[in-house]
Amino acid sequence: MKRKENIPNVKKNVLWSLFSSFNLAVILLILIVLLAVAGSLIPQQDAARELARRIPPGWAAILQKMQVFDLYHSVWFFLLLGFLSLNLVSCSLSRFPVTWKSFRAKAFPDAFTSLEDMTDVMTIMTEERRDSALQRLEGLLKKKYGKVEQKETARGDFLYGEKGRLSHFGVYVIHLSILVIIGGAVAGALFGFNAHVRVSEGEATDTVQLKGDGGIKKLDFTVRCERFSVDFYENGAPREYRSDLTFLKNGRVVHQGSLLVNHPISFEGIRFYQSSYGTAPDGKISLSFRRGKGNIHRRVFPLDYVGSKYYTGLQVAHDPGLPIVASGAFLLVAGFMVVFFTSHRRIWISVEARGDRTAISIAGRTNRDSLGLQREMERMMTMIKDTGVET
Amino acid sequence: MSDTVILSWVTFVYFGASMFYLIRLITGKELWGLLALWTTVGGFSAQTIALVLRWVVSYQLGIGHAPLSNFYESLIFFAWAVILLYLIIEWRTGLKSAGIFVAPLAFLLMAYASFSPNVNSRIQPLIPALQSNWLISHVVSCFLGYAAFTIAFGLSVMYLLKIVKRFSRFLPETEFMDDLIHHNVVMGFILLTLGILTGSVWAHYAWGSYWSWDPKETWSLITWLIYATMLHSRFVRGRQGKRMAILAIIGFAAVLFTYLGVNYLPGLHSYLQS
Numbered sequence: 001m002k003r004k005e006n007i008p009n010v011k012k013n014v015l016w017s018l019f020s021s022f023n024l025a026v027i028l029l030i031l032i033v034l035l036a037v038a039g040s041l042i043p044q045q046d047a048a049r050e051l052a053r054r055i056p057p058g059w060a061a062i063l064q065k066m067q068v069f070d071l072y073h074s075v076w077f078f079l080l081l082g083f084l085s086l087n088l089v090s091c092s093l094s095r096f097p098v099t100w101k102s103f104r105a106k107a108f109p110d111a112f113t114s115l116e117d118m119t120d121v122m123t124i125m126t127e128e129r130r131d132s133a134l135q136r137l138e139g140l141l142k143k144k145y146g147k148v149e150q151k152e153t154a155r156g157d158f159l160y161g162e163k164g165r166l167s168h169f170g171v172y173v174i175h176l177s178i179l180v181i182i183g184g185a186v187a188g189a190l191f192g193f194n195a196h197v198r199v200s201e202g203e204a205t206d207t208v209q210l211k212g213d214g215g216i217k218k219l220d221f222t223v224r225c226e227r228f229s230v231d232f233y234e235n236g237a238p239r240e241y242r243s244d245l246t247f248l249k250n251g252r253v254v255h256q257g258s259l260l261v262n263h264p265i266s267f268e269g270i271r272f273y274q275s276s277y278g279t280a281p282d283g284k285i286s287l288s289f290r291r292g293k294g295n296i297h298r299r300v301f302p303l304d305y306v307g308s309k310y311y312t313g314l315q316v317a318h319d320p321g322l323p324i325v326a327s328g329a330f331l332l333v334a335g336f337m338v339v340f341f342t343s344h345r346r347i348w349i350s351v352e353a354r355g356d357r358t359a360i361s362i363a364g365r366t367n368r369d370s371l372g373l374q375r376e377m378e379r380m381m382t383m384i385k386d387t388g389v390e391t
Numbered sequence: 392m393s394d395t396v397i398l399s400w401v402t403f404v405y406f407g408a409s410m411f412y413l414i415r416l417i418t419g420k421e422l423w424g425l426l427a428l429w430t431t432v433g434g435f436s437a438q439t440i441a442l443v444l445r446w447v448v449s450y451q452l453g454i455g456h457a458p459l460s461n462f463y464e465s466l467i468f469f470a471w472a473v474i475l476l477y478l479i480i481e482w483r484t485g486l487k488s489a490g491i492f493v494a495p496l497a498f499l500l501m502a503y504a505s506f507s508p509n510v511n512s513r514i515q516p517l518i519p520a521l522q523s524n525w526l527i528s529h530v531v532s533c534f535l536g537y538a539a540f541t542i543a544f545g546l547s548v549m550y551l552l553k554i555v556k557r558f559s560r561f562l563p564e565t566e567f568m569d570d571l572i573h574h575n576v577v578m579g580f581i582l583l584t585l586g587i588l589t590g591s592v593w594a595h596y597a598w599g600s601y602w603s604w605d606p607k608e609t610w611s612l613i614t615w616l617i618y619a620t621m622l623h624s625r626f627v628r629g630r631q632g633k634r635m636a637i638l639a640i641i642g643f644a645a646v647l648f649t650y651l652g653v654n655y656l657p658g659l660h661s662y663l664q665s
């Protein structure tokens with residue numbers, strides 16, 4: 001990050017103020033939403049081929065060129081993500097000095113006197129003596145806020161407590177996590193692959209067919225399907241698909257395992273998923289069970305192909321961005337915890353002799369959730385009153 | 392009595408509660424509010440019992456799983472979560488006038504689940520892809536989030552009605568509603584985020600990719616971005632009130648589309664693998 005002194009100069013730059021503006025963020029977010037909506041309405045990738053056949057070829061070619069049929073991997077989408085990332089970085093950098101200042105803010109036990117605008121200063125009068133009130137209040141504040149600062153002034157005595165300073169950084173953690181997730185997703189899209197392969201029982205392969213362009217990719221090892229089995233419930237719905245796989249390197253068996261849906265096998269950074277199956281000789285029956293989020297009716301074909309061999313359809317994926325995206329997700333959740341469940345609260349209590357009575361006032365400040373602070377202050381006030389009577 | 396029979400009765404109970412809340416709004420008499428509250432509590436208890444019963448029965452059938460696995464069960468759980476959240480809010484804040492904007496939504500969900508010919512209420516066994524604990528946490532957090540967004544929607548309608556003077560007599564202060572809308576949206580946003588993340592983990596194990604731009608995923612992201620923009624306009628610009636209420640209504644439309652609309656999108660089935 002740039003040193004702090006640089007920021008005022010940089011700020012004058014037009015480009016910088018454009019990129020760090022919140023308006024740009026709103027525009028970019030709206031554009032991303034529109035692109036996503038378009039992508040969900042216009043058939044994409046394989047599904048687009050049928051559409052392309054129905055519309056005039058000239059149009060199809062133009063749309064193809066504009067990458068309308070693969071919006072989520074299009075230049076447009078990557079550009080939007082790039083701008084959003086730049087926006088997020090510059091926005092955070094330009095705000096950081098202010099945050100740093102609030103974080104480093106000194107504890108001012110007597111700031112209260114000059115803060116007339118403080119939200120709802122509450123005051124009560126008690127018969128209690130100054131010394132005993134001070135001692136009692138310090139204990140009370142300490143219990144909730146840990147360390148307590150104390151100061152004697154001409155206007156009276158002040159107690160000060162604070163907590164949750166780190167909450168100022170929650171926003172940065174969240175925004176960083178978005179960058180990390182975008183970075184990991186792009187890395188996966190650029191350097192990962194997603195492929196498919198069918199292996200008949202008893203046979204082996206070391207090549208897979210890439211999704212998208214349909215190219216062939218050779219693996220550094222061979223995978224053999226020993227056996228495929230499928231098991232049904234009484235009503236005919238599938239209960240379990242299982243492929244017994246063997247992984248071989250240079251003809252030697254290196255790894256063996258059963259592959260089930262929801263239990264992929266990872267071998268040398270490449271993950272294998274149970275994704276479809278069928279009968280081997282003519283491959284007429286091919287059942288797929290992708291994307292059933294609960295409410296899709298599926299047809300179950302009776303399997304009377306006893307005797308013929310099965311093939312198993314494996315999805316083969318490699319995604320180097322995965323650990324990056326996963327750490328981004330952790331950061332996101334951690335940032336949410338900080339932002340939505342903590343706040344930087346500061347509380348001032350003053351104890352002032354007024355004639356033969358004592359005035360106890362309490363005031364507070366917070367960077368967010370002022371309602372929560374107010375409730376806490378009210379609770380403290382009740383406790384002050386309650387315990388005050390006996391002394 | 393079977394769980395589905397209880398649940399179809401609960402539908403009518405929520406309808407009754409809605410009516411009582413309506414009468415309370417029109418007459419301003421607290422007695423109706425009390426009646427509405429206890430009717431809702433009664434319906435909610437019966438619904439909870441029915442859900443537990445359904446869970447137990449699924450085990451007796453030998454296909455035991457939490458009642459969160461098909462469309463019917465998701466509708467029921469959605470309605471249950473809406474009422475749960477509403478009751479918590481009424482209990483914590485004493486707010487009664489929102490009932491008329493929330494209870495009918497629960498009624499509609501229940502009615503759709505119980506009486507639509509398109510919704511199969513039978514307990515079905517879990518196909519392999521659905522046999523996952525990630526899926527359960529995914530469904531629970533998504534629908535709790537949807538419930539919070541639903542309440543924010545109800546409150547936003549109420550807010551807009553309050554601005555139209557004629558309705559203002561028995562509705563709470565605008566600042567109070569604004570704050571409550573905000574809190575519900577924040578809660579919904581956190582839960583939707585968790586829902587999307589757990590859903591991605593499930594997709595990673597079940598489908599070979601944590602994200603594959605299937606329409607449901609895409610629309611959940613759209614919903615998430617709409618609420619993110621909404622929250623920012625408050626955090627950064629300090630926007631409040633009418634604008635937030637309108638955004639909460641737009642956000643809720645996106646929620647409904649994510650939940651129901653995507654099933655009607657062309658091309659869903661083309662996402663089936665060849």
Ligand code: HEM
Nearest residue numbers: 021022025084087088091171174178339368619623626627
């Ligand atoms: C799309 C994903 C995003 C998420 C999930 C997100 C999340 C958040 C959250 C939760 C807050 C509230 C923090 C608080 O209350 O202190 C926040 C604040 C903020 N966000 Fe974002 N944000 C995102 C994108 C962006 C983008 C693209 C920008 C562009 C510049 C941006 C700029 C800001 C600013 C300026 C604040 C106010 C910080 C402050 O109050 O000091 N955010 N964001």
